[in-house]
Amino acid sequence: MTAAVPERPLPAPDEPDTAPFWAATRSHKLTYQVCLDCGDVVFYPRRHCTGCLSGSLDWRASAGLGTVYTFTVIRQHGHPYFRSRLPYVVGWIDLAEGFRMLAEIAVPPADAAVGLPVQLSWEDHAEVSIPVFRPA
Amino acid sequence: MPGAAIAGIHEFDKRVAGGLSKLQIKAECARLALADAGLTWADVDAVYDAGESGFGSGLTIAEYFGVNPRVVDTTSVGGSSYEFHAAHAARDIAAGACRVALLTYGSTAHSESRAIGTGARRPPAEPQPAANMDLPYGMTLIGSYATVAQRHMAQYGTTAAQLAEIAVTTRAHAVRNPAAVAGLADIGIKRTGEITVDDVLGSRLIADPLHLLDCCIVSDGGGAVVIVSADVASDIRKPPVWILGSGEAVGYPGFGSDITTTAAVSSGPEAFGQAGIGPDEIDIAMIYDSFTITVLAILEDLGFAKKGEGGPYVAGGRLRFDQPGGPALNTDGGGLSSNHPGMRGIFLLIEAVRQLRGESTSQVPGARLAVAHGNGGQLGSRHAAGTVILGRE
Ligand SMILES: [Zn+2]
Numbered sequence: 001m002t003a004a005v006p007e008r009p010l011p012a013p014d015e016p017d018t019a020p021f022w023a024a025t026r027s028h029k030l031t032y033q034v035c036l037d038c039g040d041v042v043f044y045p046r047r048h049c050t051g052c053l054s055g056s057l058d059w060r061a062s063a064g065l066g067t068v069y070t071f072t073v074i075r076q077h078g079h080p081y082f083r084s085r086l087p088y089v090v091g092w093i094d095l096a097e098g099f100r101m102l103a104e105i106a107v108p109p110a111d112a113a114v115g116l117p118v119q120l121s122w123e124d125h126a127e128v129s130i131p132v133f134r135p136a
Numbered sequence: 137m138p139g140a141a142i143a144g145i146h147e148f149d150k151r152v153a154g155g156l157s158k159l160q161i162k163a164e165c166a167r168l169a170l171a172d173a174g175l176t177w178a179d180v181d182a183v184y185d186a187g188e189s190g191f192g193s194g195l196t197i198a199e200y201f202g203v204n205p206r207v208v209d210t211t212s213v214g215g216s217s218y219e220f221h222a223a224h225a226a227r228d229i230a231a232g233a234c235r236v237a238l239l240t241y242g243s244t245a246h247s248e249s250r251a252i253g254t255g256a257r258r259p260p261a262e263p264q265p266a267a268n269m270d271l272p273y274g275m276t277l278i279g280s281y282a283t284v285a286q287r288h289m290a291q292y293g294t295t296a297a298q299l300a301e302i303a304v305t306t307r308a309h310a311v312r313n314p315a316a317v318a319g320l321a322d323i324g325i326k327r328t329g330e331i332t333v334d335d336v337l338g339s340r341l342i343a344d345p346l347h348l349l350d351c352c353i354v355s356d357g358g359g360a361v362v363i364v365s366a367d368v369a370s371d372i373r374k375p376p377v378w379i380l381g382s383g384e385a386v387g388y389p390g391f392g393s394d395i396t397t398t399a400a401v402s403s404g405p406e407a408f409g410q411a412g413i414g415p416d417e418i419d420i421a422m423i424y425d426s427f428t429i430t431v432l433a434i435l436e437d438l439g440f441a442k443k444g445e446g447g448p449y450v451a452g453g454r455l456r457f458d459q460p461g462g463p464a465l466n467t468d469g470g471g472l473s474s475n476h477p478g479m480r481g482i483f484l485l486i487e488a489v490r491q492l493r494g495e496s497t498s499q500v501p502g503a504r505l506a507v508a509h510g511n512g513g514q515l516g517s518r519h520a521a522g523t524v525i526l527g528r529e
Binding site: 045046088092098130 | 254263264265266268269270271272273274275276278279280282283284286287290291340341342343344345346389390391392393395516
């Protein structure tokens with residue numbers, strides 16, 4: 001009997017607000033929204049603008065360049081997949097287009113730093129690809 | 137005097153519930169808090185509940201206790217729920233909607249072996265959009281707070297040793313609290329004596345830069361608070377503790393927002409403004425201590441120290457109950473060393489009342505004013521802030 005290799009938990013592909021975001025990841029596009037009326041950037045995805053009352057939002061693709069706003073090194077986790085990956089770095093990335101997202105940062109813990117320039121890469125799965133950032 | 141006072145309190149005395157249910161813990165605490173006030177079930181005309189016992193708790197609780205409330209408030213904002221409840225009860229009483237408000241909490245987190253801090257975040261049946269974005273990355277609750285500490289260090293030069301001072305202070309207070317000491321032993325913590333900064337720094341990292349001893353314990357527990365109108369307060373067993381002001385706020389991530397600044401920056405000034413006092417007048421600071429960084433950031437946001445200067449502020453044992461130069465912090469031992477069943481906001485109110493009655497195991501002589509600040513959700517992510525200012529006559 002071989003133990004199953006634990007797999008990364010994946011997002012629900014059909015959650016109504018975030019489904020387009022995850023669908024776009026299949027073609028390696030990191031998308032965010034811009035309000036067509038006031039120009040605000042909206043992230044995470046929604047059906048309404050949080051800056052004005054508009055319901056008209058445009059999807060844009062990010063160039064995937066940003067900096068580490070802050071991070072942590074996870075050294076204890078209850079989930080088998082994440083336990084198999086310990087220690088790993090996760091943090092908030094400020095993207096050049098003006099949004100902040102949580103993501104894994106593929107960097108040795110000792111090299112992780114606030115302000116580290118990073119660029120987007122992808123980890124492919126059957127239904128979605130997961131954005132992961134690497135040092136730029 | 138102002139319109140609403142805390143008349144009765146009770147804290148469940150054990151940290152391992154021994155097979156009791158959450159409802160049983162809530163009811164035990166409720167009847168003993170009512171007895172503390174010299175009131176009974178029939179006097180209760182308002183219930184406040186955070187829903188930890190299950191769906192539809194506003195219905196469940198009234199029937200289970202056997203009360204007939206005219207006000208039912210099921211505000212649920214994590215560990216800060218009880219500060220929100222106290223604020224709402226004071227407003228409801230001032231509006232004449234009720235006279236005797238009952239707040240209760242019960243948890244069996246330890247008995248259920250719930251890995252609150254590092255557990256796998258299981259996707260809910262109907263995922264929320266925010267959670268659906270974060271889910272693949274295995275961010276833990278502790279990790280979320282750790283991102284605040286990391287940024288605080290990078291931005292202001294705060295050190296791990298300064299954060300550790302907070303854990304050292306709360307443990308010193310816990311050691312004086314027999315229920316806390318017994319509880320630490322009951323949940324399997326071997327060293328129940330005082331700890332040093334080096335002990336904290338020498339404990340293993342859970343999520344950098346937070347060590348094991350920067351984190352709260354996981355216990356069972358519960359409590360109850362009875363809040364009454366001025367006319368009821370004139371005829372109770374213990375000295376009333378008045379609610380002088382309150383503030384509520386929420387915070388969430390966003391581009392350009394400062395992760396080291398919590399929603400306390402909004403709730404604090406509102407509460408202090410209503411009370412007509414400033415942080416320098418506070419004798420007792422009951423600050424939600426899920427982690428050391430929680431206290432540091434909130435002390436700054438409430439105005440005890442300037443933003444970024446919390447590190448030097450907490451150094452040197454300033455927040456010990458017997459030290460001058462600042463308020464006494466979490467004199468029951470806090471979530472770091474007394475009890476943390478998941479949502480410990482009710483204990484902040486309870487210990488503040490003990491201090492203002494002169495009943496604490498780390499009593500500050502003549503304590504007159506206290507702040508209870510609850511933090512719910514996760515700092516560094518979505519979180520709620522409830523500030524309540526309390527005073528004795
Ligand atoms: Zn807009």
